[in-house]
Amino acid sequence: MAVSVEEVTGLFSKACPAVTFSKGDEERPLKDLGVDSLDMANALLEIQERFGVIVPDEEMGNLQTISAITAYVSANARG
Amino acid sequence: MSVVSQVACHVPAGRLSNLDRQQDLGIDEAFIRDKIGVRTVSRKASDEETSDLCVAAFDRLTDAERLRRDGVDCLVVCTQNPDGHGIPHTSAIVHGKLALPETCAAFDLSLGCSGYVYGLWLMQSLMAANGLSRGLLFTADPYSKVVDPNDKNTAVLFGDAASVTLFETRAEPVQGWQARCFVLATRGADGAALHNRQGLLAMNGRAVFNFAATVVPQQVTECLKRAALRVEDVDLFLFHQGSKYIIDTLQRRLELPAQKVPLEVLEHGNTVSSSIPLMLAERLADQKLNRIVLSGFGVGLSWGTCVLERVQSTRR
Numbered sequence: 001m002a003v004s005v006e007e008v009t010g011l012f013s014k015a016c017p018a019v020t021f022s023k024g025d026e027e028r029p030l031k032d033l034g035v036d037s038l039d040m041a042n043a044l045l046e047i048q049e050r051f052g053v054i055v056p057d058e059e060m061g062n063l064q065t066i067s068a069i070t071a072y073v074s075a076n077a078r079g
Numbered sequence: 080m081s082v083v084s085q086v087a088c089h090v091p092a093g094r095l096s097n098l099d100r101q102q103d104l105g106i107d108e109a110f111i112r113d114k115i116g117v118r119t120v121s122r123k124a125s126d127e128e129t130s131d132l133c134v135a136a137f138d139r140l141t142d143a144e145r146l147r148r149d150g151v152d153c154l155v156v157c158t159q160n161p162d163g164h165g166i167p168h169t170s171a172i173v174h175g176k177l178a179l180p181e182t183c184a185a186f187d188l189s190l191g192c193s194g195y196v197y198g199l200w201l202m203q204s205l206m207a208a209n210g211l212s213r214g215l216l217f218t219a220d221p222y223s224k225v226v227d228p229n230d231k232n233t234a235v236l237f238g239d240a241a242s243v244t245l246f247e248t249r250a251e252p253v254q255g256w257q258a259r260c261f262v263l264a265t266r267g268a269d270g271a272a273l274h275n276r277q278g279l280l281a282m283n284g285r286a287v288f289n290f291a292a293t294v295v296p297q298q299v300t301e302c303l304k305r306a307a308l309r310v311e312d313v314d315l316f317l318f319h320q321g322s323k324y325i326i327d328t329l330q331r332r333l334e335l336p337a338q339k340v341p342l343e344v345l346e347h348g349n350t351v352s353s354s355i356p357l358m359l360a361e362r363l364a365d366q367k368l369n370r371i372v373l374s375g376f377g378v379g380l381s382w383g384t385c386v387l388e389r390v391q392s393t394r395r
Contacts, residue, residue, distance in 0.1 A: 037285075038324050042292070042324075042328065045289050045292055048289075049293075057285065
């Protein structure tokens with residue numbers, strides 16, 4: 001199922017109201033954008049509830065940008 | 080009918096500052112202030128036992144002397160960090176320290192952050208089924224006994240405290256509170272999210288957050304449905320004070336007005352099963368309050384929600 005960067009960014013915006021996401025930020029490390037561990041947990045929960053995709057803790061090291069997370073969710077979401 | 084007539088609490092004087100430890104733990108002031116919400120965590124003295132915290136809370140009851148003299152029918156201590164290694168049970172030790180009569184039933188209740196709601200359910204049921212006149216429910220779970228000071232997940236969160244709730248059944252009209260519409264749940268299969276198997280507390284923060292953020296709103300909604308209440312009918316929602324972040328998340332997910340969702344962790348932290356009674360103690364006397372939803376969740380995994388309402392009891 002194709003998931004867009006805009007959709008995932010929207011969920012991060014909802015989960016992290018104190019963080020501003022701009023065009024082009026999808027390739028920047030989330031930590032550099034001000035997303036902390038609690039924000040990340042919240043955003044991943046929003047993603048899980050929207051797309052039914054659980055990102056395991058062991059994958060977290062590979063998923064440090066919105067682009068990477070979008071690709072993972074697209075590959076694992078059922079249409 | 081038995082009612083909650085009083086709640087008293089004890090928070091030890093000792094404090095550890097999170098700001099002083101931020102560099103050692105690799106966290107910044109903004110995270111402490113805006114996410115954790117805990118400036119200092121309370122700490123009991125090194126020679127202070129769980130039972131001592133209970134006695135200190137008891138001594139804050141306005142009827143403490145009368146209760147020592149007249150006795151109580153049952154005494155329950157909710158703790159997972161008992162005196163010593165747990166034998167004898169902490170409630171028996173408290174019974175001895177308070178010099179209560181031998182006719183009192185005393186036992187421990189092993190629950191964490193859901194413990195106060197479960198404790199209300201237990202005490203109301205016990206007293207009603209057995210025609211008891213007076214009962215005491217203590218919460219005292221000093222996590223300082225098991226927190227790893229180098230673990231930033233837990234060292235900045237948990238504080239020590241104790242509470243006591245007095246339940247009374249009287250023949251004459253009595254002002255008090257009674258809980259109803261309990262919704263209780265357990266998910267033991269995910270218990271590894273919060274444990275102390277190696278003697279030190281270990282918490283998977285993400286798993287605990289996901290659990291609380293999903294099940295608590297569902298359970299609160301179910302409780303309101305069973306009670307035939309709307310959010311507008313409830314004066315306050317007292318959630319277990321896990322952290323500022325989880326309280327903010329629950330408020331947002333349930334779409335609750337901010338003024339109905341108190342946050343009180345700043346100076347003492349997450350006091351486990353004492354976090355709800357700490358918020359209740361002063362509020363029970365507020366005549367503007369008549370209906371409060373209580374919701375506790377955590378180790379187990381275990382969670383429970385009920386409605387606490389002001390009542391006037393006129394008969395046994």
